[in-house]
Amino acid sequence: MMQDFAFNQVVDRRGSWCTQWDFVADRFGVADLLPFTISDMDFATAPCILEALQQRLAHGVFGYSRWQHDDFLSAIQHWMRSRFATEVAAESLVYGPSVIYMVAQLLRHWTQPDDEVLIHTPAYDAFYNTINGNQRRVLELPLQRHANEWLCDMTQLESLLARPRCKVMLLCSPHNPSGKVWREDELRHMAALCEKHGVKVISDEIHMDMVLSDAQHTPWSQVAQSAWALFTSASKSFNIPALTAAWGIIPDERDRQAWFHALKQQDGLSSPAVMALAATIAAYRAGAPWLDALRAHLRGNMQHIAQRLNTAFPQLNWQPPAATYLAWIDLNPLGIDEQALQQRLIHQHKVAIMPGSTYGAASRGYLRLNAGCPRSKLDDGLDRLIAGLKSF
Numbered sequence: 064m065m066q067d068f069a070f071n072q073v074v075d076r077r078g079s080w081c082t083q084w085d086f087v088a089d090r091f092g093v094a095d096l097l098p099f100t101i102s103d104m105d106f107a108t109a110p111c112i113l114e115a116l117q118q119r120l121a122h123g124v125f126g127y128s129r130w131q132h133d134d135f136l137s138a139i140q141h142w143m144r145s146r147f148a149t150e151v152a153a154e155s156l157v158y159g160p161s162v163i164y165m166v167a168q169l170l171r172h173w174t175q176p177d178d179e180v181l182i183h184t185p186a187y188d189a190f191y192n193t194i195n196g197n198q199r200r201v202l203e204l205p206l207q208r209h210a211n212e213w214l215c216d217m218t219q220l221e222s223l224l225a226r227p228r229c230k231v232m233l234l235c236s237p238h239n240p241s242g243k244v245w246r247e248d249e250l251r252h253m254a255a256l257c258e259k260h261g262v263k264v265i266s267d268e269i270h271m272d273m274v275l276s277d278a279q280h281t282p283w284s285q286v287a288q289s290a291w292a293l294f295t296s297a298s299k300s301f302n303i304p305a306l307t308a309a310w311g312i313i314p315d316e317r318d319r320q321a322w323f324h325a326l327k328q329q330d331g332l333s334s335p336a337v338m339a340l341a342a343t344i345a346a347y348r349a350g351a352p353w354l355d356a357l358r359a360h361l362r363g364n365m366q367h368i369a370q371r372l373n374t375a376f377p378q379l380n381w382q383p384p385a386a387t388y389l390a391w392i393d394l395n396p397l398g399i400d401e402q403a404l405q406q407r408l409i410h411q412h413k414v415a416i417m418p419g420s421t422y423g424a425a426s427r428g429y430l431r432l433n434a435g436c437p438r439s440k441l442d443d444g445l446d447r448l449i450a451g452l453k454s455f
Contacts, residue, residue: 066352070106070360071437083433087415096415099444102239102389104302104435108342109353112301115345116338128337130158135340139310142347146272149282155314157322158335162269162309165294167193168330169313170231172321173263173290174199179229181262183215185391185422185429187239194233202229205425206241211382213243217252224260231263237270237280240391240422240431242384244278250286258288266293269309272300272354275362276385284312292318297346300354302435308339361388364434364441368392371442375449388435391419395428399455407454412447 076084083101088094107113136153143149159165170180176198182190184203194201202223206213223229232253237244257264266283274280283293294311298304313319326332346354365383368390372381378396394404401418408414419429432448434441 066356068110068353068356070357071439073437073439074105074107076105091409091415093409093413096409096413097440097444097447098415099433099436100415100417102299102387102433102435103304104388104433105437105440106302106357106435108302109346109350111349111353112303112342112345115341119338119341125337127334128340130335130340134344138344138347143282145351147280147282149284151284151312152314155312155319157311157313157319159294159309159311159326160307160332160336161298161304162267162294162296162311163189163193165292165309165311166190166233166265166267167197168322168325169265169292169294169318170194170197170199170233172318172325173265174230177228178231179226181220181223181229181232183235183238185240185419185426187235187267188421190233190235191423200228202226203423205423206238206243213238213241215249215253217256220253221256221260224256224262229260229262231265232257234264234266234283235270236266236268236283237274237386239270239387240389240426240429242387242389242391244274244276244280244385247279247281247286250281250283254283254286254288261289263290264292266291268293268295269299270387271295273358273361273388274386275358275365275383275388278385280386284314287314290315290318297343297350301342301346301350303339303342303346306339306342307336308343310343361434364388364436364438365390367438367441368432368434368445371445371449376452388433390430390432390434392430392432393428394430394452397452397455399428399452401427404451404455408448408451411454412451414444414447414451416444416448 083098087096087098140151143151179200179202180194181202184205204223207216271280292313296309369381369383372379381392405418417431419426
């Protein structure tokens with residue numbers, strides 16, 4: 064029987080220096096909006112993590128720390144083995160403050176300014192920012208939507224990978240914002256094409272634990288052929304991003320040594336956040352029951368969104384995503400201008416939901432709604448969204 068972790072209990076996050084609630088005006092221009100924005104959740108983290116943090120807090124000493132020890136490494140190995148049937152060599156593991164930082168660091172190692180980095184669009188906006196911010200060029204490959212499935216055109220992929228300056232494919236797996244879970248045959252096809260054209264792969268798998276359907280997540284390590292790295296974290300799965308910790312796999316020793324040199328000698332990063340280590344170990348050793356209950360709650364939230372939206376607007380026929388707690392909603396069948404809708408949602412209905420154009424110009428008319436919250440908040444947000452849509 065699944066344990067009840069009270070995911071419908073409301074936790075007031077106001078005044079906690081919280082990006083989603085306290086700083087919503089940074090992106091939407093107005094404070095005190097009901098937010099469904101940045102991808103963290105409104106739930107307290109797993110009790111096993113809180114207990115581990117309390118124990119570490121009671122120790123009272125917070126000196127410099129290390130991550131290269133069996134407690135941390137074996138917890139990762141246990142998680143990958145038990146959840147994904149994947150063996151990970153301890154010596155291949157690396158650590159960093161966030162997945163996006165790790166992506167940026169490896170892009171600097173593997174590419175030069177003006178080199179091209181291929182991404183599947185729509186894409187997480189930090190991908191655009193990180194590539195452009197490091198003077199690399201974004202090479203967009205639009206996913207093709209067929210009914211409720213998003214597919215990669217492999218012929219178009221190969222033509223882009225063959226470009227002389229295309230050096231890296233930055234994969235998001237599962238995909239944000241569409242919620243696509245890549246099939247193993249798709250991943251193997253992409254891996255073969257990357258190997259054929261000498262393109263390295265960085266796989267961002269931060270949503271790997273957030274598969275809500277019957278689909279199976281396949282880590283890139285199981286299909287890789289060319290040079291590769293996999294970066295992920297317990298932060299999304301267990302709602303601990305503010306503890307700042309991520310980890311990854313870089314199998315090539317020379318790339319790994321270059322990685323450590325960049326972190327320690329160039330950026331001066333050596334001591335990890337010790338509370339993040341304690342939280343990650345607890346999550347991967349004892350957090351599975353909490354995570355499974357969370358996914359059941361999120362699955363129910365997604366089904367609830369579908370029921371309410373499709374009752375109000377049958378022409379949408381919106382279907383829950385296979386993964387993530389981010390509802391990627393195509394509102395184009397309603398023929399409503401995205402900017403006009405945002406103005407109405409923000410100023411009249413006091414709700415903040417991410418506009419689709421954040422994730423690429425081709426996604427104008429979509430919304431990305433964060434469903435990682437109690438049902439009462441979700442219903443309040445849906446009331447406001449539906450009222451805003453009906454006002455046109």
